Amino acid sequence: MSVGITRKEDDPRIVYKDIIDMPHHQSETHPHMSLYDRAAQFMPFAALTGYEDMIDEAANASKIDLDE
Numbered sequence: 001m002s003v004g005i006t007r008k009e010d011d012p013r014i015v016y017k018d019i020i021d022m023p024h025h026q027s028e029t030h031p032h033m034s035l036y037d038r039a040a041q042f043m044p045f046a047a048l049t050g051y052e053d054m055i056d057e058a059a060n061a062s063k064i065d066l067d068e
Helices: 035-042 051-061
Strands: none
């Protein structure tokens, strides 16, 4: 059996009984964000654009030609 937040209650539903059935708040002034826009907020981005190309150039420049 699970324990409540204060460890005195047997069930967390007892602790949150006053808020557990409340409706979820929906703003009347701000429209709901689409899942596409929400995903775009958290999508990774290339902070160091061109960094990999610079590393490749440095690696190619430092290669020793064994034929010489």
